[in-house]
Amino acid sequence: MAKASELVTLTAAQMADKLKKGDISSRELVEAELQTIDSAEPTLQAFLARSSEEALAVADDIDTRRAKGEELPSLAGVPVAVKDMIVTKGIETTAASKILEGWIPPYDATVVTRMKNTGMPILGKTNLDEFAQGSSTENSAFHNTYNPWDITRVPGGSGGGSATSVASFETPLALGTDTGGSIRQPAAFTGTVGVKPTYGRVSRYGAIAMASSMDQIGPCARTVEDAAMLYDVIAGYDDHDSTSIREILPSMTAAALQGKNQDLKGLRVGIIKEATGDGFEEEVKNNFSEGIKLLQNMGANVEEVSFRHFLHGIQVYYVVMPAEVSSNLARYDGMRYGLRVMPPADVPQTAANMMAYTREAGFGAEVKRRIILGTYALSAGKYEEWYGKAQRVRTVMIQDFNKAFKDFDVLVCPTAPTSAFKIGEVEDPATMYRNDIATIPANLAGLPAISIPSGLDHNNLPVGFQILAAQKNDELMFRVASALETAFNKKWGAPLWAQLKTPWLDSLSEE
Amino acid sequence: MSEKLMKFSEAIKRFDPVFGLEVHVELNTNTKLFCPAHYEFGGDPNTELTPVSLGLPGSLPVVNKQAVINAVRLGLALHCHVNEWSQFARKNYFYPDMPRDYQISQFDKPTNGEGYLDVELEDGTTFRVPIERAHIEDDAGKNTHIGGADGRIEGADHSLVDYNRAGVPLIEIVTKPVIGAGEHIAEIAGAYVKEIRDIARALNVSNGRLEQGNMRADVNVSLRESPDAPLGTRSETKNVNSFRGIEKTIIYEIRRQAAILADGGEVLQETRHWDEATQTTAGGRVKSDANDYRYFPDPDLIMLHIPPEQVEEIRATLPEMPSHRKHRLQEEWGFSDLEMRDVLNANALDLIDSTVQAGASAAGSRKWWLGEIMREANEREVSIEDLPITPENVAEVEKMIADGKLNNKLAKQTISAILQGEGTPSEVVEKHGWKIMNDDSAIEKAVDEALAANPDVLDALKSGNMKPMGVIIGAVMRATHGQADAKTVSSLIMKKVRS
Numbered sequence A: 001m002a003k004a005s006e007l008v009t010l011t012a013a014q015m016a017d018k019l020k021k022g023d024i025s026s027r028e029l030v031e032a033e034l035q036t037i038d039s040a041e042p043t044l045q046a047f048l049a050r051s052s053e054e055a056l057a058v059a060d061d062i063d064t065r066r067a068k069g070e071e072l073p074s075l076a077g078v079p080v081a082v083k084d085m086i087v088t089k090g091i092e093t094t095a096a097s098k099i100l101e102g103w104i105p106p107y108d109a110t111v112v113t114r115m116k117n118t119g120m121p122i123l124g125k126t127n128l129d130e131f132a133q134g135s136s137t138e139n140s141a142f143h144n145t146y147n148p149w150d151i152t153r154v155p156g157g158s159g160g161g162s163a164t165s166v167a168s169f170e171t172p173l174a175l176g177t178d179t180g181g182s183i184r185q186p187a188a189f190t191g192t193v194g195v196k197p198t199y200g201r202v203s204r205y206g207a208i209a210m211a212s213s214m215d216q217i218g219p220c221a222r223t224v225e226d227a228a229m230l231y232d233v234i235a236g237y238d239d240h241d242s243t244s245i246r247e248i249l250p251s252m253t254a255a256a257l258q259g260k261n262q263d264l265k266g267l268r269v270g271i272i273k274e275a276t277g278d279g280f281e282e283e284v285k286n287n288f289s290e291g292i293k294l295l296q297n298m299g300a301n302v303e304e305v306s307f308r309h310f311l312h313g314i315q316v317y318y319v320v321m322p323a324e325v326s327s328n329l330a331r332y333d334g335m336r337y338g339l340r341v342m343p344p345a346d347v348p349q350t351a352a353n354m355m356a357y358t359r360e361a362g363f364g365a366e367v368k369r370r371i372i373l374g375t376y377a378l379s380a381g382k383y384e385e386w387y388g389k390a391q392r393v394r395t396v397m398i399q400d401f402n403k404a405f406k407d408f409d410v411l412v413c414p415t416a417p418t419s420a421f422k423i424g425e426v427e428d429p430a431t432m433y434r435n436d437i438a439t440i441p442a443n444l445a446g447l448p449a450i451s452i453p454s455g456l457d458h459n460n461l462p463v464g465f466q467i468l469a470a471q472k473n474d475e476l477m478f479r480v481a482s483a484l485e486t487a488f489n490k491k492w493g494a495p496l497w498a499q500l501k502t503p504w505l506d507s508l509s510e511e
Numbered sequence B: 001m002s003e004k005l006m007k008f009s010e011a012i013k014r015f016d017p018v019f020g021l022e023v024h025v026e027l028n029t030n031t032k033l034f035c036p037a038h039y040e041f042g043g044d045p046n047t048e049l050t051p052v053s054l055g056l057p058g059s060l061p062v063v064n065k066q067a068v069i070n071a072v073r074l075g076l077a078l079h080c081h082v083n084e085w086s087q088f089a090r091k092n093y094f095y096p097d098m099p100r101d102y103q104i105s106q107f108d109k110p111t112n113g114e115g116y117l118d119v120e121l122e123d124g125t126t127f128r129v130p131i132e133r134a135h136i137e138d139d140a141g142k143n144t145h146i147g148g149a150d151g152r153i154e155g156a157d158h159s160l161v162d163y164n165r166a167g168v169p170l171i172e173i174v175t176k177p178v179i180g181a182g183e184h185i186a187e188i189a190g191a192y193v194k195e196i197r198d199i200a201r202a203l204n205v206s207n208g209r210l211e212q213g214n215m216r217a218d219v220n221v222s223l224r225e226s227p228d229a230p231l232g233t234r235s236e237t238k239n240v241n242s243f244r245g246i247e248k249t250i251i252y253e254i255r256r257q258a259a260i261l262a263d264g265g266e267v268l269q270e271t272r273h274w275d276e277a278t279q280t281t282a283g284g285r286v287k288s289d290a291n292d293y294r295y296f297p298d299p300d301l302i303m304l305h306i307p308p309e310q311v312e313e314i315r316a317t318l319p320e321m322p323s324h325r326k327h328r329l330q331e332e333w334g335f336s337d338l339e340m341r342d343v344l345n346a347n348a349l350d351l352i353d354s355t356v357q358a359g360a361s362a363a364g365s366r367k368w369w370l371g372e373i374m375r376e377a378n379e380r381e382v383s384i385e386d387l388p389i390t391p392e393n394v395a396e397v398e399k400m401i402a403d404g405k406l407n408n409k410l411a412k413q414t415i416s417a418i419l420q421g422e423g424t425p426s427e428v429v430e431k432h433g434w435k436i437m438n439d440d441s442a443i444e445k446a447v448d449e450a451l452a453a454n455p456d457v458l459d460a461l462k463s464g465n466m467k468p469m470g471v472i473i474g475a476v477m478r479a480t481h482g483q484a485d486a487k488t489v490s491s492l493i494m495k496k497v498r499s
Helices: A004-008 A012-021 A027-045 A050-067 A112-116 A159-166 A184-190 A224-234 A254-258 A284-296 A309-328 A351-362 A366-376 A383-407 A428-438 A438-445 A476-490 B008-014 B066-076 B182-202 B243-262 B307-315 B323-331 B337-346 B350-357 B361-379 B390-402 B408-419 B427-430 B438-454 B455-464 B468-481 B486-498
Strands: A046-050 A080-082 A122-126 A175-180 A191-196 A216-221 A268-272 A301-305 A409-413 A450-457 A461-467 B016-026 B089-092 B101-105 B115-120 B127-140 B143-144 B158-162 B167-176 B215-224 B235-240 B269-277 B280-288
Touching: A004 A184, A004 B408, A012 A027, A012 A224, A027 A046, A027 A050, A027 A122, A046 A159, A050 A122, A080 A159, A112 A122, A122 A159, A159 A175, A159 A184, A159 A216, A175 A191, A175 A224, A184 A450, A191 A224, A191 A476, A216 A224, A224 A254, A224 A366, A224 A450, A224 A476, A254 A309, A254 A383, A254 A476, A268 A284, A268 A383, A268 B235, A284 A301, A284 A409, A301 B280, A309 A366, A309 A383, A309 A428, A309 A438, A309 B089, A366 A383, A366 A461, A383 A438, A409 A476, A450 B455, A461 A476, B008 B182, B008 B235, B008 B243, B016 B182, B016 B307, B016 B390, B066 B127, B066 B167, B066 B182, B066 B307, B101 B127, B115 B182, B127 B182, B143 B408, B158 B182, B158 B269, B182 B215, B182 B243, B182 B280, B215 B243, B235 B243, B243 B269, B243 B280, B323 B337, B323 B350, B323 B361, B337 B350, B337 B361, B361 B390, B361 B408, B390 B427, B408 B427, B438 B455, B438 B468, B438 B486, B455 B468, B455 B486
Parallel strands: A080 A122, A080 A175, A268 A301, A268 A409, B235 B269
Antiparallel strands: A046 A122, A175 A216, A191 A216, A191 A450, A409 A461, A450 A461, B016 B167, B016 B215, B089 B101, B115 B127, B127 B167, B143 B158, B215 B235, B269 B280
């Protein structure tokens, strides 16, 4: 019998392998993760809700079926956590907002159905900025989540809960949602791998909408291969989502495995000039250069490429995103589910007043700010000047990317301009928004993008390296990311997470 | 509070009236516009729901292809240009019956663009109503206000929301401002909506029943000094759900606005509603802060692509249009204009057509449907198609007459028995033993008895006074339970008288 701390530090691929061989059971794995969660949560607070019993029931079912000799998918029995932006039948889903507190969905998101069909035990729901709006998880209506590398710092956001849960070994895998970098920036801040698939590759059915034209669900993991395995489970055409892509997907797991053992001779890599200049910390840039050297060592041809509108991405994003938010969040009105606040007795007890009081009480400051911004951008007389113009610039950005992908196979840049900042350090919203300057363009253009760890800065904080590929070329992105990850690990002698101090694992009981 | 009104004839003389209609046609697809929930009128509240139709967090709309095809069919019948690319847009506003607090409609890229519809008037002339667009959108749920008067929200204690109807596909057919209608304005508006109803039914894209909310109209009316003047300020009367209501709304609004303008006042741009009880329109919200719906393309739905080839394929499936069919049938049946109008007013066109197709003569079919059957329908206060008699039944009775098995009197009795639910014509005739008596000797015996019982009549007849002959015929018919052939009876009487 293995120690819990040894089980939980396995990669998902290793867990899958041991399960298949019968070395361990899914129940052992899930129990080990639940112990880790018990031990780590008081410090890290990555979860909003746990579903331990459901997870154990799935684990037992998988163990029984495996014992009977049933052929099972690779990730059967491997546990997973789900960002609380994704609906789970029977498990409270809140989007970290007071307005949805207590809501038990009557249906599963398509990705959740797919994971259930695969036999993956769901450990619980992870914390986030309210309605995925933020870059630090400080906007959660319930509590902060703390960065496992330094608990005085944020884990990034909005998916700080999923990134932290993966980094701290509470789970090998988690789901995130990425509208402007909410999977990738937390991955960079926590030394994990985060993937935003091509828009339309993963069904959005059951992902609570933030900005529908950019929202994508994607995997959070500790290795590129693990991320690819979860990607293969959740991706594919879904007739519940009109924007879902119909074409059959190649295996990302195969691409990741291929990348481990491959050089990159002839690969054309473009460094996004605008995402390596002003506003990016020196250490981040130096760290990024290390990654570039490794790519060159593997035979890639690296060149700088300039995007005239890359830095406008954040301006476009902060018009288009709030506009969609203002419409998507209208449904939280107290009529059908979630919070309802009746007006005080001296105010007419009308439906309209109830809606107003409910929304006033139920939404946090950042959500209200974006609803107001978006309402303005769509209003009569302002539409052309704001929403219309932003969409036109977005179109130009997409054209620029299309052009660049004629000359380059992948584009690279740091995932975020800084490493994790202190809790409470960034108060000005505009400064906070600039955290997503390098991640937003992929969302605006619907491109696949991945963040992998590229080392630590002098504060012993992780930094992320981002790789973008052309639309529907997620496979190449995985191959290159896997090759670079392998090169980094070789250079460090071990994966980056080996350097993470994990006191919450020390106290775990021996089995 | 009664408003000042000008006489309609005077208003029409002094002002040039302009109207516009937004007609909502509910499609009869099996499922809703954006999810596979079923909908049927009158179901238990909140039973026909899915995460999508309830707008639950995370749910996404997916377009019902049949609804789009039906929209295109309707658009083509209205001579609309079908746009190769069209787009759904969100119309944002808060209302309890809107599950998402935005309606999915179409804005600057509707599926059906400009078109027109020619409507025929009572005087035989045709008026062309110009159509701006016919776009696709989803319906809202239904609010029921409890505790107030007349089910209105004013004074209600609380309201209930039924989301069953939420998500049902609608086509909104919007006219351009209809100018030049003059004194025929109400007739034109009514005929236009009726024609749309007939077309929707002929295409089988809607049940077209106004009383069940399958169709409703927003009625815009404005007046201007002369046809050269710019359009005046309009009022919009919402959700009028009967043909008469539409016509009366237009007349009322013309009279009301004319009185205001004649007094030097200003017509408010406002939303009104038609009150059936008082036969007036009443003011609602003044559109001072003109609703800003913040339309934008719905990012959850990709653009609709309907290539010209597909439009032509759909066009090829269109049935004969109702107006064309009316003219064709009138000619085939040889009905006068007056007769045809009676048929249409009685809503009997389809029934007569089916009866004729089942083998009856046109004149015979018309006689029954507009005669006996119509009378019964009026008595029961139902429409003729709801009575328990089919075109096949009527055709069978007609055939029995032609075959000499029934006379007119027996046929009437047969129809009446069918209407009472006694069964098919042959069952009814069999049950009652009704048949024309072909046995001349039995009739002759009855004639002899009748003449013997009425010697004075016999004398009169013999003297050449034929007036009292009816007395004998009546007696014979009574004696034979109506089964004797009247012609046979009279020729037998004449034979006796002459002998």
